[in-house]
Amino acid sequence: MTSSPAWIICEHCDSVYQSTALVKGQTARCVRCAAILGRGGQLSIQQLLALSISAAVLFIFANAFPVISISLQGLSNQATLWQSVQALAQGQISPMAAVAGLTIILAPFLQIVLLCWVLSFALVGRAAPGFKTCMRTLEHLRPWSMLEVCLLGILVAIVKLAGMLDVHPGLGLWALGMLTVLIILISGKGIRRLWDDLAGVIP
Ligand SMILES: [Zn+2]
Known part of the structure; x- marks a missing residue:
């Protein structure tokens, strides 16, 4: 260079x-x-890393706790993101389960892992091993991460079902909402600055 x-x-x-x-x-x-x-x-590297770690914690919350719970005449049921993907897999449109799993669980998970990886090295002024591959993968993952679509879908479902059943948003849904904002904030074009910041140390 x-x-x-x-x-x-x-x-x-x-x-x-x-x-x-x-x-x-x-x-x-x-x-x-x-x-x-x-x-x-733009956000500094410290701020980006702090937000990425927060996103990792929120991702665990969004997947560990139910996003929606439904009750009717004493019977109640609740579902996490993973359980909703499994429910899709058992239905008539099972290929959709793979797409849903990719866009709402796998892609955001990879984004968060890669962001934490490259940013923790960037914080000490070094390029992470596999830096170029990680950065290119982050660019390719962006269109596949559709947490905002998932969030909108759940909100529509809650409003639609509210007339017939007792529907409550779960803790997972709040985490999902905050995670959606964080992912948009950190995985956007702001991360591209690392190419310039680390220009001298990229192998
Ligand atoms: Zn132009």
């Missing part, structure tokens, strides 16, 4: 720009297609 000025390529129209440092509140937009190229005032 030479010390040439850093270039940014617009993801939407492939225009090339020379990158400049942005301060908090500033946004760089593509002049051709108005797509956002970058924002100023």
Whole structure:
């Protein structure tokens, strides 16, 4: 790598720009297609790592506790995320269970593990082993992580079922809500700064 000025390529129209440092509140937009190229005032590595660890704790909560509980005439039932995936697997649309498991459990889990991995090394100024693969995997995982879709689905189910049954959101649902916000915050474009921050130490 030479010390040439850093270039940014617009993801939407492939225009090339020379990158400049942005301060908090500033946004760089593509002049051709108005797509956002970058924002100023990004989170520091310490903040990103702290949020990733919080996301890991919330992920455990979201999976360990029921997201929804239903009761009717003394009978009650509750389900965790994993139990809802299992229920899908037993139904008529069993292939959906694989998709649901991938998008609401496996992809977010991998995102959190990879984020904690690369950020804990970045904190001490080092590139984690397999840094490039981890960063590229994070980019590929982003569209597959659909916690917000899952959250919306559960909320719709609660509203729809509320007329017929006694429905209560579980502790897992609150954790899922907070986790959704955290994942969007940390796995977005903010993590790409590691490429620049660690440019000198990436093998
Ligand atoms: Zn553009």
